[in-house]
Amino acid sequence: MDFGLTEEEKDIRGAAREFAEKEFPDRARECDLNDEFPRDIWKKACDLGFVAPYVPEEYNGAGIGYMGTCIIVEECTRFDPGIGGIPMMIALGSEVVMLYGTEEEKEKYLSKIPTGENICCFAVTEPDAGSDVAGIKTTAVKDGDEWVLNGSKMFITNGTIADWGIFLAITDPDEKKVHRRFSTFIVDMDKAGVNATKIRGKMGLKASDTADISLSDVRVPEENLLGERRRGFYNVMGFFDRSRVYIGAMGVGIAQGALDLALKYAKERKTFGKPLASNQGIQFELADMKTRVEASRNLVYKGAWATDNGIATPMDVAIAKWYACESAVKNCDQSLQIHGGYGYIDEYDIERFYRAAKVTEIFEGAKQIEKMIIARGLLA
Amino acid sequence: MDVIVCVKKVPDTAEADVSVGAGGREINKERLTFAINEWDNYAVEEAIRLKEEDEGTVTVVTVGGKDKEDILRRSLAMGADKAIRLDMEDPEDSFVLANVLYTLIKDQKFDLVLFGAQSGDFNSGVTGVMVARMLGISHAAMVNGIEVLDGRTKTSRELEGGLNEIYEIKLPALFTIQTGINEPRYVSISGIRKARKKELKVMTPADVGVTEVKPMLSLEKMYLPPPGKIAEIIGGSPEEAAAKLASLLKEKGAF
Numbered sequence: 001m002d003f004g005l006t007e008e009e010k011d012i013r014g015a016a017r018e019f020a021e022k023e024f025p026d027r028a029r030e031c032d033l034n035d036e037f038p039r040d041i042w043k044k045a046c047d048l049g050f051v052a053p054y055v056p057e058e059y060n061g062a063g064i065g066y067m068g069t070c071i072i073v074e075e076c077t078r079f080d081p082g083i084g085g086i087p088m089m090i091a092l093g094s095e096v097v098m099l100y101g102t103e104e105e106k107e108k109y110l111s112k113i114p115t116g117e118n119i120c121c122f123a124v125t126e127p128d129a130g131s132d133v134a135g136i137k138t139t140a141v142k143d144g145d146e147w148v149l150n151g152s153k154m155f156i157t158n159g160t161i162a163d164w165g166i167f168l169a170i171t172d173p174d175e176k177k178v179h180r181r182f183s184t185f186i187v188d189m190d191k192a193g194v195n196a197t198k199i200r201g202k203m204g205l206k207a208s209d210t211a212d213i214s215l216s217d218v219r220v221p222e223e224n225l226l227g228e229r230r231r232g233f234y235n236v237m238g239f240f241d242r243s244r245v246y247i248g249a250m251g252v253g254i255a256q257g258a259l260d261l262a263l264k265y266a267k268e269r270k271t272f273g274k275p276l277a278s279n280q281g282i283q284f285e286l287a288d289m290k291t292r293v294e295a296s297r298n299l300v301y302k303g304a305w306a307t308d309n310g311i312a313t314p315m316d317v318a319i320a321k322w323y324a325c326e327s328a329v330k331n332c333d334q335s336l337q338i339h340g341g342y343g344y345i346d347e348y349d350i351e352r353f354y355r356a357a358k359v360t361e362i363f364e365g366a367k368q369i370e371k372m373i374i375a376r377g378l379l380a
Numbered sequence: 381m382d383v384i385v386c387v388k389k390v391p392d393t394a395e396a397d398v399s400v401g402a403g404g405r406e407i408n409k410e411r412l413t414f415a416i417n418e419w420d421n422y423a424v425e426e427a428i429r430l431k432e433e434d435e436g437t438v439t440v441v442t443v444g445g446k447d448k449e450d451i452l453r454r455s456l457a458m459g460a461d462k463a464i465r466l467d468m469e470d471p472e473d474s475f476v477l478a479n480v481l482y483t484l485i486k487d488q489k490f491d492l493v494l495f496g497a498q499s500g501d502f503n504s505g506v507t508g509v510m511v512a513r514m515l516g517i518s519h520a521a522m523v524n525g526i527e528v529l530d531g532r533t534k535t536s537r538e539l540e541g542g543l544n545e546i547y548e549i550k551l552p553a554l555f556t557i558q559t560g561i562n563e564p565r566y567v568s569i570s571g572i573r574k575a576r577k578k579e580l581k582v583m584t585p586a587d588v589g590v591t592e593v594k595p596m597l598s599l600e601k602m603y604l605p606p607p608g609k610i611a612e613i614i615g616g617s618p619e620e621a622a623a624k625l626a627s628l629l630k631e632k633g634a635f
């Protein structure tokens with residue numbers, strides 16, 4: 001057993017940290033305040049190989065697997081959860097092409113994500129179906145050599161900035177087995193009938209775009225059915241089994257960032273004539289936070305390592321995602337508390353971290369869903 | 381153009397709580413993080429730019445143990461071609477170090493040797509200049525611009541008060557580089573990947589033929605400056621305070 005990172009992984013960590021530390025802090029607050037996606041930073045991240053780094057080199061990715069991806073995500077979200085999401089949030093759904101797409105689809109779509117030629121989105125959730133993926137209502141009906149899609153998607157990351165998206169729709173409503181009623185499609189976002197509306201008023205993570213998307217009589221060629229017909233639900237689960245690893249890394253990054261902020265503040269701030277950090281009550285809080293970071297990091301690394309080695313179970317990944325993201329929320333809460341009244345004001349970064357953290361317990365499978373998966377693994 | 385760049389790994393003391401160790405001759409290093417000296421990073425970037433404009437190679441050199449290799453790999457990832465680590469303890473005395481580096485560099489092929497203008501830890505700013513003297517080549521310190529001409533360079537140096545001095549210097553030469561001469565690139569993943577295939581040579585003092593020389597300085601004592609009492613609280617109405625502050629700043633030469 002070896003708990004150390006390889007030399008290459010350490011170098012990747014150093015490179016990502018330097019980039020995030022220099023590029024994000026000056027922009028983080030402004031992007032959050034204005035719901036602004038920082039295109040320039042995204043482009044730079046692409047040039048450095050930080051975007052969708054799990055994509056194999058033959059499709060222009062860095063080919064460093066989920067372990068490498070997690071290291072980058074962790075370092076980036078440590079400096080800002082919103083901008084720090086760029087390495088993977090901008091590529092949500094690209095895995096579906098990577099895992100189930102044809103050679104042509106990989107060339108045409110996947111290979112443009114790491115280079116920054118394209119942004120994609122992953123559209124599963126609907127107004128009436130989030131956790132219950134099989135409850136979606138969007139339909140795709142065959143008409144000659146085209147599919148015609150109708151429905152509406154909700155909370156779709158990159159909805160207004162994506163060039164293409166992966167959409168889950170019902171193709172076989174009469175299929176007896178519910179999970180075999182769905183297929184996944186690649187839809188170019190400039191197609192007639194695709195309408196994306198930016199969602200404003202998000203609590204946090206505002207540097208990341210989120211949108212509602214309506215599909216009305218959107219026609220896509222037959223070959224845009226991605227992977228096998230009737231396998232759509234399984235494709236989506238295959239995606240989640242991977243994306244949850246790096247969302248877990250986002251949890252680790254936020255938890256670590258919250259600890260960094262707490263440490264700095266507790267050393268500087270004086271109450272009752274001495275630094276906050278000299279109170280055992282505060283020290284114990286810092287110790288709680290550190291322990292959560294370490295536990296989360298190890299769970300996430302295990303999940304990433306198992307994924308890269310093809311031996312991950314949905315349970316491994318669900319454990320990592322749930323625990324790391326809950327740690328992010330708890331650490332932000334404790335860190336903000338240590339900041340006292342200042343933590344409640346947006347001049348202090350912890351305020352932004354606190355608002356951002358919560359969503360990690362909701363998207364890519366809410367924590368109750370992770371627990372359902374863990375329990376299923378236990379009871380199966 | 382073949383360029384050699386000497387780099388050093390230094391503690392990041394900008395934000396850290398620095399304390400002096402029990403012996404009084406060293407700062408406590410356990411809790412500090414280390415990285416390439418900031419000035420050296422500009423020197424590496426400059427060397428790579430010179431190579432990219434013209435042809436040639438960039439070799440980065442450091443003196444120290446294996447834990448110093450990450451700054452060499454980092455420089456290789458930025459685009460340097462070759463790295464050498466001289467496996468011995470960093471002497472930390474500028475003269476001794478200059479002698480070591482001179483011994484190593486004199487047998488290498490080079491047109492230009494670059495150093496950082498100073499290092500973030502000891503700030504003495506003399507190592508490069510001493511190496512130039514030992515090599516018997518021209519040098520310029522605090523360089524903030526290099527233009528390569530035929531067998532010469534047009535080199536600008538930073539003086540006080542925003543003034544620049546421009547020299548034409550015959551190659552081979554040695555320059556110590558000032559921050560701000562360029563904007564160092566970030567390390568990319570493909571760079572990290574390529575770096576792994578580049579040569580990182582480890583040499584011993586015996587390989588290079590390092591001879592022992594005596595340090596010219598000895599460190600007596602290190603201490604944190606005692607907190608001063610020179611802070612002045614400016615009172616009065618906002619108008620009065622502003623006027624007082626402005627005249628103070630003027631008096632101290634800020635304008």
Ligand SMILES: Cc1cc2nc3c(=O)[nH]c(=O)nc-3n(C[C@H](O)[C@H](O)[C@H](O)COP(=O)(O)OP(=O)(O)OC[C@H]3O[C@@H](n4cnc5c(N)ncnc54)[C@H](O)[C@@H]3O)c2cc1C
Pocket residue numbers: 092121122123124125128129130131132154155156157158202205210359362363364365366367368369
């Ligand atoms: C910022 C943001 C970005 C997003 N990006 C995307 C995206 O790119 N693509 C996409 O498809 N979706 C995206 N989503 C949607 C997200 O995946 C869903 O919000 C999430 O799956 C939860 O679904 P829901 O909101 O419908 O909640 P619901 O499914 O209605 O669940 C509500 C609550 O009840 C719990 N719950 C549900 N069922 C059970 C049960 N059986 N037992 C116990 N508890 C249960 C849930 O855990 C949750 O806490 C995004 C959401 C946000 C906020």
Ligand SMILES: Cc1cc2nc3c(=O)[nH]c(=O)nc-3n(C[C@H](O)[C@H](O)[C@H](O)COP(=O)(O)OP(=O)(O)OC[C@H]3O[C@@H](n4cnc5c(N)ncnc54)[C@H](O)[C@@H]3O)c2cc1C
Pocket residue numbers: 269270271272276279281282337338339340341342344
């Ligand atoms: C929206 C808002 C409205 C407010 N309105 C008012 C108002 O109307 N009037 C007013 O006077 N004030 C007001 N306040 C200020 C508020 O009462 C203070 O923020 C609060 O008392 C905490 O003080 P502080 O922010 O200086 O935090 P600090 O005193 O610096 O404390 C920081 C953290 O350290 C903890 N801590 C401090 N000392 C110790 C110790 N010895 N051991 C362990 N832990 C310790 C604190 O519990 C806190 O978690 C307001 C604040 C906000 C955010």
